Amino acid sequence: MKRHLLKGKNRHMANENEASRVKILALYKILNMYTDEEHPLSADGLCEKLGGYGIKCERKTIYRDIAALKGFGADILYSHAQKGGYFIGERDFEPPEVRLLTDAVNAAPFITNKKTAELTAKLQSLLSVWQAKEAKSRAHSENPLKHDNEEIYYAIYTIDRAIAGGRKISFTYHHSVIKGNKPALDAGRKFVISPYALIWNSDKYYLAGNYQKYDSVSVYRIDRMRRTEMLCEPARRFEEVSCYRGRFDAEDFARRTFYMYSGEKRQIELRCKDSTAETMLDRFGGGVRISRAQDGCFTVRGNVYVSEGLIEWLMQYGGRVEVVSPPELRLEVINRVKELNAVYGVK
Template structure:
C-alpha cells in the first residue's frame, strides 16, 4: 500500500536519526524489527530501496560494509561538539531560567542520537551568578524585537528593590515610553537601548527589570546616527553617563587588558620604557572606575582633571 510505504520511510528516517550514529550503526535486521514493532511487515529489499530514497533526498546515510551491512546517519544539522557548545551556553546563561534551560536542552538533544544526547547532560558551573526566575522575559524580548523591526514605541514599568529586598515598581508605577533601537547582551544581561521620553535622551534599561511591556502604535523617534557596536564600546556596563574623551597612562603589562576592553584598533603611544598612553571615548561611570581600580594603579586617569579628581574622591571611600 502506498500509505504504508510512506509511513515506512518516515519511520526509517526517525529510527536512523534517533538511534544511530558513528558508534551505533543499525543492521538490516534491526530495521526490520523496528518496522515490525510498528506493525509494518517488509523485506530486506524494502530496507535497501528506502535507504536509497532517503539518500536521494539528502539524508546522509552511511553504510558500513561487512558480511552484514550496517547503517547510520553521518552529518547532521549540528555536530556533537557544536551541540555541546550550545548546551553549555544555555546552561551557563544567567538570563535563561532553569525551566527554560531544561526545555531548550531537551530540544537540542533531539538533534542528535539518543546515545550522543547522553553526553549533553553535563552541568556547567557558573561563577558568581544565579539563574533568572522571570519567565515573562522571553516575551518582553520578542516584543522589543518586534518594536525595533517595525520602528514602533513601547511602554513599560520598571522594577527596583527596597531595603527589605522586596520588588516594587519604580517611581510609583510610572509607565516609561520608549523608542527601542537595539537589544544588547552585556555581561549576561539583556539591555534595551533607545530614546527615553522621560529622560529626553538615549538611555538603556535592563530587560529582566522591565514589566508590563506593551507595543504601542506610535512610531519610534528616529535614531540619530546610533551605532550599537560603538555604544557598547563606549558605555561600560550599560550605566548611563555622558561620553567623555579620557587619557589613560598605562604600564606596559596592561596592554592586553586595554586591547581586550577597547579593541585592537585602540590608538596608543609609547611614553617611556615602562608606560604607554591611550585616549579613549568612554562613559566615566562607576563600572569604568571599577575597571581602572582593578589594576591597582597600573592604569591611571590623566585627563580631564575633573575625571581624575572623581577617581581620587572614590578612592577616599576605601580609607
C-alpha cells in the same frame, strides 16, 4: 461498475502513497534519533524500529528509501564494522556545538532554571539518543544564581517585534531591594521606550533604547522588566539620539559602554602599566589608539561613554591604570579614592 473499480483502485493507491511517505519520514526520524558513527543500524534493525511505529516493511524498501533520502541531501553513511549498518553522518549541530550552546544556556543567569531545562532538552534532541545520554552525564545541576522572571521570553519576543516594526514599547521596570531580611522587588516604574537593540553582555541581557524624556540611548536589563507590551506609536529614530547612521551598531555601543551604564560619549586618555595590555586589548579591541610610553607603560586614547560604569571599571585596576583626561573624569576618580581611604581609615 468499472468506474467504481477505478475509484477503489485509486483510493488504494493513494493510501499506499500516504503510507510510503509516512514510512520514509519515520525512517529518517529513526536514523536521526538512534544512529551515529558508533551506533549504526542494519536494514533489519531499521525494520524492527519501524515496527515499533506500527509500520511494516522489508529490507529492499529500506535500501530504496535510504537512497531517496540521500538523494534529497541526507548524510546517511554505511559502516562496514563488525556490527555494520547505516548511520547519520553530518548533523545540523555536532556534539561539540551542542555542548557550547548548552553551556551558554546554563551560564546565562537571565534564563530561568525551568527554561534552561527546556532549552537543554531541545538542544540535546538534535543529537542521537546515545550522544544525548553522554551530554546529559556532563550537564550542570541547577544554577542558584539564575533569575526567576518567567516573562523574559515574552519580553524578548515583544522587543524583537517592536524593533523590526519600528514601534515603541512599554514595560514596568523593577529594582531589587531588601525587605525585612529577604530580597524583593520594588513597586516598579513604567517606561515607554523606543527600542534599538538587544545586547548580551557579561551574562546579562539588555535593551538599548531611547527614553522619551532624553536625547540619548539608555540601557535596561531584560530580567527586570515586567508586563512588556508593543505600542502602536512609531519609535524615535536612533539617528536622532546617537552617532549611528543607517544601522544601530550594537557591538560598538556595547564595547564603548562600561557595565552597560549609559552616559555622555567623550574622548578619554589612560596611562596603563604593561601588565594590563591583554585586559585593555580585550576590552577595546581595535577601537582605540594605543601608543608606547615610558617606564613600562602605554597610553590608550579613544571615545567611550563616561558613566558610573566606567568609573567602577577603572577603580578595579588601582594604580595600574591612571586617567590622564578628561580632567572631570580624573577628578571623579580622585574623589572616589579619597572616599575609599576614608572608609578604611587610610590618611
